[in-house]
């Protein structure tokens with residue numbers, strides 16, 4: 539069952555729920571009242587009633603069942619892989635990476651991304667996600683530049699780390715959240731191998747400075763857990779969470 543967004547946020551971040559609430563309040567205070575009913579199974583919808591220029595692009599995609607709040611081509615590819623019908627909108631969100639509680643951070647960021655888009659499209663289901671890797675209690679996101687990519691890879695090589703992806707569905711002012719964890723063991727890499735890999739450009743835009751679905755695959759010795767989680771969207775968790783919230787991801791989905 540959906541929780542009110544502010545409650546879901548508060549669970550994962552002391553003080554941050556108020557930040558989101560304040561922004562939303564500034565935009566449209568009335569949106570937060572009268573939207574406290576849970577979303578019942580079968581309460582699905584097609585994304586059809588749009589207005590404005592960005593919405594025109596969206597409305598051409600008939601049958602979209604939800605909005606992916608993401609700029610990530612990997613997340614889009616994963617959802618297409620399972621036949622989900624969606625449109626994507628890039629949210630402008632400042633991501634939180636304080637490192638002390640990485641699981642809370644990825645859930646908070648996923649919720650912030652979904653909530654940002656839901657502010658604009660409050661009647662539609664919105665999916666947000668955030669991926670980080672954790673090694674020795676320290677969390678790493680996307681590298682700023684090649685130097686940082688080399689540094690992160692020099693820490694990962696020859697060791698096991700955890701990939702965490704937070705996910706959040708938001709609809710009608712309510713949210714459900716979860717996070718998936720995958721253990722990944724890197725083979726030892728020489729400095730020359732790290733330099734050559736970074737020179738391909740592949741690490742940029744990827745949490746942990748590598749792409750398991752790309753050239754980095756030759757350095758991945760072991761994976762325990764969801765593969766799609768490493769690539770940015772744990773498909774089992776995403777669909778299971780959607781089901782609990784009564785969100786349908788494709789038009790002819792009869793699983794509810």
Ligand SMILES: Cc1cn([C@H]2C[C@H](O)[C@@H](COP(=O)(O)OP(=O)(O)OP(=O)(O)O)O2)c(=O)[nH]c1=O
Nearest residue numbers: 608609610668669744745748749750768769770
């Ligand atoms: C570890 C790993 C991450 N990644 C990617 C998935 C995500 O796109 C990215 C993690 O960064 P995120 O900040 O989670 O996502 P993003 O900035 O790409 O997209 P958005 O915030 O708009 O949703 O790293 C891979 O593609 N392969 C991998 O092996």
